[in-house]
Amino acid sequence: MSAMLEAVGLAKTYRIGRRLTVPALRGVDFTIPEGDFVAIMGPSGSGKSTLMNIIGCLDRPTAGKYVLHGEDVSRKSDDQLASVRNRMIGFVFQNFNLLPRQTALLNVELPLIYRGVPARERRRRATAALDAVGLSDRASHRPNELSGGQQQRVAIARALAGTPSILLADEPTGNLDSRSGEEIMALLQRLNDDGVTVVLVTHDDDIASHCRRIIRLRDGRIVDDRAVVDQLDARVVLSRMPPANGDQPEPAASGGAGAEGAGAPGAGAYSNGATHGGPGEAGTL
Amino acid sequence: MMKSLDILKIGAFGLTGNKLRSALTMLGVIIGVAAVIALVSIGQGATLSVTSRIQSMGSNLVIVNPVRGANLTMDDVKELPTRVDNIAAIVPDMAGMLTVKWENKNVQTTVDGTTEQFPDVRDFGAEEGRFLTADDVSGRRRVAVVGQTLLDTLFDGNPAIGQTITINGQRFTVIGIMTKKGATMGRDQDDMIYVPITTLQRLRGSTRVGSLYIKVIDGSQTADTVAHIQGIFDQKFGREDSVSVRSQDELLSTVNQMTGTLTAMLAAIAGISLLVGGIGIMNIMLVSVTERTREIGLRKAVGARRIYILGQFLTESILMSLFGGAIGIAVGIMASRVISKMAGWTTYVSPTSIIISFGFAAAVGLFFGVWPAMKAAAMDPIEALRRE
Numbered sequence: 001m002s003a004m005l006e007a008v009g010l011a012k013t014y015r016i017g018r019r020l021t022v023p024a025l026r027g028v029d030f031t032i033p034e035g036d037f038v039a040i041m042g043p044s045g046s047g048k049s050t051l052m053n054i055i056g057c058l059d060r061p062t063a064g065k066y067v068l069h070g071e072d073v074s075r076k077s078d079d080q081l082a083s084v085r086n087r088m089i090g091f092v093f094q095n096f097n098l099l100p101r102q103t104a105l106l107n108v109e110l111p112l113i114y115r116g117v118p119a120r121e122r123r124r125r126a127t128a129a130l131d132a133v134g135l136s137d138r139a140s141h142r143p144n145e146l147s148g149g150q151q152q153r154v155a156i157a158r159a160l161a162g163t164p165s166i167l168l169a170d171e172p173t174g175n176l177d178s179r180s181g182e183e184i185m186a187l188l189q190r191l192n193d194d195g196v197t198v199v200l201v202t203h204d205d206d207i208a209s210h211c212r213r214i215i216r217l218r219d220g221r222i223v224d225d226r227a228v229v230d231q232l233d234a235r236v237v238l239s240r241m242p243p244a245n246g247d248q249p250e251p252a253a254s255g256g257a258g259a260e261g262a263g264a265p266g267a268g269a270y271s272n273g274a275t276h277g278g279p280g281e282a283g284t285l
Numbered sequence: 286m287m288k289s290l291d292i293l294k295i296g297a298f299g300l301t302g303n304k305l306r307s308a309l310t311m312l313g314v315i316i317g318v319a320a321v322i323a324l325v326s327i328g329q330g331a332t333l334s335v336t337s338r339i340q341s342m343g344s345n346l347v348i349v350n351p352v353r354g355a356n357l358t359m360d361d362v363k364e365l366p367t368r369v370d371n372i373a374a375i376v377p378d379m380a381g382m383l384t385v386k387w388e389n390k391n392v393q394t395t396v397d398g399t400t401e402q403f404p405d406v407r408d409f410g411a412e413e414g415r416f417l418t419a420d421d422v423s424g425r426r427r428v429a430v431v432g433q434t435l436l437d438t439l440f441d442g443n444p445a446i447g448q449t450i451t452i453n454g455q456r457f458t459v460i461g462i463m464t465k466k467g468a469t470m471g472r473d474q475d476d477m478i479y480v481p482i483t484t485l486q487r488l489r490g491s492t493r494v495g496s497l498y499i500k501v502i503d504g505s506q507t508a509d510t511v512a513h514i515q516g517i518f519d520q521k522f523g524r525e526d527s528v529s530v531r532s533q534d535e536l537l538s539t540v541n542q543m544t545g546t547l548t549a550m551l552a553a554i555a556g557i558s559l560l561v562g563g564i565g566i567m568n569i570m571l572v573s574v575t576e577r578t579r580e581i582g583l584r585k586a587v588g589a590r591r592i593y594i595l596g597q598f599l600t601e602s603i604l605m606s607l608f609g610g611a612i613g614i615a616v617g618i619m620a621s622r623v624i625s626k627m628a629g630w631t632t633y634v635s636p637t638s639i640i641i642s643f644g645f646a647a648a649v650g651l652f653f654g655v656w657p658a659m660k661a662a663a664m665d666p667i668e669a670l671r672r673e
Contacts, residue, residue, distance in 0.1 A: 058586065058667050079590045086588020097583045097670070101302060111587040113295075116288045158587070 004165055004197045005032040005055065009064035011220075012050050024050040026220040027064065032166075032199065037192040039208035040201045042217035051217065052201045056089050056168045057081045069165040086114050090159025092169035096151045098143040104130060104154045105139040111162040129157040133187060149180030156187060166197045173207055179241055185210045186234035210234055292593055296600025299573075307605060310569045314609025314646055315616060317559025321642040322617025322634060323624060324555045328548025330625070330632035335540045339533060341466065341474070343408040345373075345504045346533040347511055349497040355518070355527040357494040359482070362400070365499070368517060371510040373502045374405040377482050377494040385478060386451040387439050394435060396452060396478045398485030406500040414446045414461030422481040430461040432475035452480070455488055507532045552638075556645070562609065563649035566602050570657035574598060581661050582669025591662040598658035599651070606650025610643045617642070 012025040025047045032038055042048040053059035054066060057073055058081070066074040073084050085091075090111075098107045108126040117125070130136050133153040143151050152172060159167050169188065173181030189210060192198050200211060208214050210232045216224035300307045351357050359377065366372045379398040384391055401419045404410030411430055421428050429450065436445055448459045457480065466474035486492060501510050511530045518528040531539075574581070581594060618634050625632040 053667050056586070079592075082585060082588050082590045085586060091586050093670070097579065097586075099580060099583070101298075110584070113288070113291045114584070114588040114590070114593060119291075162587075 002034055003031045003067075004034040004036070004069055005199070006067040007031070007055075007064065008067075010051070010054060010061045010066060011063040012047070012054065012059070013062045023220055025054075025061070028217075028220075028222055030215060030222060030225060032197065034197055035192070035195050037189070037198045037210075037212040038200065039211040039214045040199065040217065041203060041205075041208050041214055043203070045219075046217040047220040048201055048203075048217050050220075052168065052170055052199075055166075055199060056091060057084045082114075086111055086162065088165040090156075090162060090164035090167045092152070092155050092159050092167065092172045094171040094174040096143070096148075096155045096175070098151055098154055098158075100143050103140050103142055104135060104146065104157075107143070107154055108158045108161050110158060115162065126157070126161050129161040130154070132160060132191075133157045147180070148176050149183055152176060152180070152184050153187060156184070156191075160191070160196070166199055167191065169198065169200045171202055171204075172200065173202075173204070179238070181207070182234050182238050182241065185232075186238060189234050206232075288593070289596065292596040293600050296597045297604055299577075299597065299601045300604055303573075306569060310565050311605050311609035311612070313562030313565035314559065314606050314649070315562075315613040317555065317562040317649075318610050318613025318642050318646050319617035319620055320555035320558050321552060321645070322614055322638060323620040323632075324551035325548055325638045325642075326617070326621035326632040326634045327624065327630060328544060328551045329635055329638070330630055331547060332541060332544035333633050334631040335544060336537060339537050339540060342498070342533065343406055343500060344533070345501045345507065346406070347499040347501055347507065347514065348531050348533070348536065349499065349514060349518070350529045350531075351496070352526060352528055355522045356492075357497060357528070358492050359486075359494060362494065362497065365497070365514065365517070369510060369513050371501045371503055371506050371513075373500045374402040375497060375499045376400050376402045376406045377497055379482055379485055379493070379495040381489070383453050385435075385439060387448060390439055390441070392435070392438050394438075394476050394478055396480060396485065398482035399479055400482055403479065406498045409464050409466060411461035412464040414459075416461055417479065417481055422483050425483040425487055426481060427455060427457045427484055428460045428481065429457040430463055430479040431459055432463045432477040433465045434473055434475040435478065436462065438476070452478070453488055507534065511535075559642070559645060559649060562646075563606070563653040566605055566650060567653035567657060570598060570602050570654055571660070573601070574657050574661040577661075578664065578669045578672045581664050582666045582672070585664065585666035586670060594664075595658045595662040598661045599654050602654025602658070603647065603650040606646045606654075609650075610646030613646065614639055614643060 007028055007030050010025055010028040011023070014022045014024055016022055028047075028051065040048055040051060050059070054061050057068070057076075060076070060081075061074050064074065065072060068084065068088055071084070071088075073081065076084065091097075098104075099110070105123070105126050108129050109122045112122040112125060127136065127139065130139050133156050135150060135153050135157065138146060138150060138154075143154070146154065152175075156167075156172075167188070172188070173184050176184065185207065188198055188200070192212075198211075200207070202208055209228055209230070211228055212231060213227050214224070215222055349357070357377070362375055362377045366375055376399050380395050382393055383396045385394050385396070386392075399417070400422045401417050404416055410416045414430070416430055417428065420426070429452070431439075431445055436442065439445075439450070440448065445459045445462060450457050450459060463475065463477070463479070482494065499510075499514070501507055511532050515526075515528070515530045518530070519525050521527070584594060584597075621632040621634050624630060
């Protein structure tokens with residue numbers, strides 16, 4: 001697998017006033033191969049957000065090199081970075097950040113507008129992206145007509161629409177109830193299985209253990225970088241949850257629900273093993 | 286380009302977010318543009334009506350008005366053509382408001398003492414009956430030619446010619462009716478009675494003449510003629526500028542200058558309100574940019590360059606000023622008509638004033654939209670996304 005993302009000696013120092021400098025990242029090296037699913041963890045103040053901003057090309061490192069899909073993006077101008085973000089990064093935010101007055105479809109089209117994709121092609125790709133997250137029947141709904149989980153799925157569709165090099169998710173389940181959160185994780189896992197490289201920033205161990213690999217930061221340095229031994233399968237977790245209470249479940253869960261049964265790590269946390277109330281049941285909004 | 290059209294659409298859509306706010310902001314521009322259109326139409330209407338009034342006095346005219354202490358007499362009227370070559374006709378003018386009576390009706394009207402040359406100089410005369418003759422003037426006859434308005438106000442529609450009227454207690458016979466001239470500048474040109482100046486002088490116990498209206502033969506020589514006449518009177522009265530001698534062109538340019546200043550002043554006052562409208566746009570755009578910080582952050586995160594954000598917000602402010610300008614033009618034209626009806630003033634909405642005020646409105650939207658739009662474009666996406 002080729003490296004999708006390569007960081008060499010990444011450092012970021014914030015300047016406060018004239019004299020005071022605060023180092024947020026003190027030299028970080030890592031490589032993320034194509035198709036990886038990485039969680040970046042760390043307590044607040046560990047440099048986690050700074051690293052995420054640099055990975056997302058929202059910020060530049062003060063030292064070191066950041067290569068994204070073979071392109072050194074560490075010294076680009078603001079507008080060049082905007083173009084890099086547009087082509088290579090798919091953002092998923094904790095608070096969804098959908099445009100409230102636009103339909104789901106138009107929200108998904110947004111990155112394509114700034115890429116200059118013609119309207120017809122835009123619509124086609126956005127519809128396909130909504131389809132991929134199982135929301136093609138909600139294309140003309142506005143965010144306030146959608147549940148939190150659905151809104152986050154629209155946001156993921158928006159991130160996917162531009163076929164980015166990496167999907168960068170910042171606490172994507174932070175604003176969701178555990179079931180909706182699990183559904184989002186199931187969706188991300190499925191996308192990852194289809195080959196999408198996912199970088200997820202979280203402080204939640206449970207969420208992180210859905211990933212293939214966890215990078216832990218502390219005081220601006222990587223203190224731990226290892227593969228997840230017992231990766232949680234969100235579909236299994238979902239199958240062990242109590243039935244959905246309203247929100248329509250993630251359709252992707254339908255295939256594998258209950259297939260692996262017990263034995264998934266963390267599954268013990270959910271005492272109810274019943275699988276009823278599963279996919280396809282009419283959700284009420 | 287595809288993208289710029291989409292940016293325009295995004296900007297236009299932004300306006301519909303808070304319709305009341307957009308409408309109120311536009312109202313500032315509407316009032317500004319309407320004020321410019323309406324006030325300038327008053328100024329230009331005034332220019333137009335004064336101009337037409339001056340032109341209606343006749344053509345190739347030179348007007349002599351005495352300045353303090355200088356008295357013009359009938360001798361001047363007789364003597365001037367013998368000394369100045371370029372004079373085709375000359376009439377004295379002596380007007381005053383007097384009480385005119387017919388049977389038991391009384392009206393106040395302007396009685397103008399003049400001579401038989403009046404129709405030659407002023408380009409209008411009697412429509413029915415006849416105008417004054419040289420004999421009327423030299424014989425100090427008590428004859429009168431009445432304007433059309435008096436047919437209603439004094440004679441109540443009865444045949445006027447041959448009737449006897451009383452002016453200041455003296456009896457006059459009506460010998461003719463003037464051609465209708467219409468009203469200019471709110472003054473009825475037909476509410477007049479013309480009598481021989483000699484008769485009027487006797488009536489008022491005076492030998493004075495108010496002013497002289499001179500028609501020149503060759504209009505291109507007017508300037509020389511004016512200087513010549515000025516010289517003659519200055520010599521006669523022994524001082525400079527004893528009389529004011531003005532050609533019609535000079536009068537026109539003086540009046541145009543005055544009404545032009547009036548128009549400019551009105552436009553400036555109205556322009557200030559348009560400027561205030563522009564400040565309203567800037568105010569609302571700044572609020573809007575602050576309110577939509579997260580939206581801006583998101584747009585930047587998904588790849589909007591500075592110029593796209595700039596374009597989006599500039600589109601909003603310019604659209605507001607353009608719509609406001611268009612509606613303002615319509616309101617201004619209506620206001621100008623209403624003013625014309627209610628106040629009886631002549632108003633004139635010129636295409637130039639429409640183009641200029643619309644262009645000014647667009648410029649105001651651009652000028653006052655640039656700063657808020659630049660503020661939006663310069664936002665740091667990280668900070669913007671963090672904002673609640």
